[in-house]
Amino acid sequence: MARSPGAFLRDLRKNFGDSNLVTTDSNIPIMPWGWETESGFTDVKEIGDGARNSAVVGALNVLKNRFPEPPGRVFEKSDGAEDFGETVEGHNLTDLIEKPNSHMLGEELEQQVVAACHISGDAYWVKNRSPAGIVLELWPIIPSLVEPLPTRGWTGPVLVGGQTVVMRVPDDPYIGIFRYTIGGVETNFLPSDVVHFRLLGLDDEDHRRGFGPIKSVLRELVGDEAASQFQTALLKRVGMMGLIFMPKVLPDGVAYPGKDAANEMQSKIQEDFGGHNRGSTFVGTGPYDVHVAQFSPEQMDLRTLHWFAESRVASVLEVPAILAGFGAGVEATSGRSESDTLIKDFTTGKLVPLWRRYGARVTESLLIPDFEGNRSRIFRKDTRSVRALQQNRVEQTTASVAGYQGGVSTRGEARGDLGLQVTDADDVFLIPSTVTTIPREEDSDPTPNPATNGEPQLSDEELADLLSS
Secondary structure, eight states: OOOOHHHHHHHHHHHHOSSOSSOOOTTSOOOOOGGGSSTTOOOOGGGTTSTTSHHHHHHHHHHHHHTTSSOEEEEEOOSSTTOOOOBOTTOHHHHHHHSOBTTBOHHHHHHHHHHHHHHTSOEEEEEEEOTTSOEEEEEEEOGGGEEEEEESSOEEEEEETTEEEEEEOOOEEEEEEEEEEETTEEEEEOGGGEEEEOTTOEETTEEEEEOOGGGGGHHHHHHHHHHHHHHHHHHHHTSSOOEEEEEOBOTTSOBSSOHHHHHHHHHHHHHHHSGGGTTOOOOOOSOEEEEEOOOOTTTTOOHHHHHHHHHHHHHHHTOOTTTTTOHHHHHHOOOHHHHHHHHHHHIIIIIHHHHHHHHHHHIIIIIIIIIISSSSEEEEEOGGGOGGGHHHHHHHHHHHHHHHHTTSSOHHHHHHHTTOOOOGGGOOOOOOTTOOOOOOOTTSOSSOOGGGTTOOOOOHHHHHHHHHO
């Protein structure tokens, strides 16, 4: 007899403890991040979660600008996974996604989801319900302040319908509550009141959380910030004209000027030729050897250091470097045609899977439990309007039309392939008027006799009558 999911999870909890579903026991080791290894240890605290690094911002901007492009709609469920069923116009969930609350737009909410999932691995929407339990608003909360927790005999305050209620939460060894701590104040939410996005999969160290790919390049981001700081320091200190005044030794062996005069001249030079006075004329009054100490632009070129970090960020976020404006991408891309191909590949290989997972989560956590109560409808992104996919659609349309015109598929099958509405009247084949179809009997010889050119043959009796007449 198969065990129930609850029993299976309870066994996992017994074996691995309450905190995680994946053990950190030495028998099943968890590989550390690269910056955590002994040979490559780097203190990454100064970089935080990496979200403020300019390379990360550039790549995230690409995702945030393109992810909301196709509108979200509710469809009648179709047989094919890639087919669009009939659109349900004016659905309440569609309206809620477009205007989730009084202060935000749906596009802003979706941007937050895609950015948060790539940084922390998780994104959360909290449902604000009416006293009757109807979802009125959706509010995002800060992922780094949320802790998904299992429950076992737990009783405590839970925010339900805008009111804090002390209740015993049902036991759940996976996620029984979501605890949100901000400003030292803890708020607990039931899983039914939270939409939890993990668009990049599960975190191997904690299956209650999602995987944030930026965590894998924090060491590279520390190096990128250090390179920027070094370059800035060069520009501020010695990137401009730096002078070294070497007093000449006079014939009597005494250096000119003395220490006090040298300090006075240093202050005078900094005042007269620093800041906005750069480039002013200097006239010396004593015997000096003047040396220019500076770095040329070529010597200060740190592009290689920046490009390494940019390429790693582009790789883990699966964003083409050229779309993020990275230097490595600009030099590696030959022209517009190649960029168009990259955009198409990026859309089909990166965005389409994200749109599919996003729609699936909204369906499971919002549409079914709060609006439909069954699985006859789904929420998904209507990608038929995405410009980068139009060439795919043209090719698919051409193939579907050719199949129908060639009599291979019915009109309904062709329309279904294109996501169009199909009726019983479309269950027909197209047969040109110049073509005659002849049903083949099972006992007939399908090969015509070349001697008769396919004409009917006479029997022996018919032939004898014809010859005697």
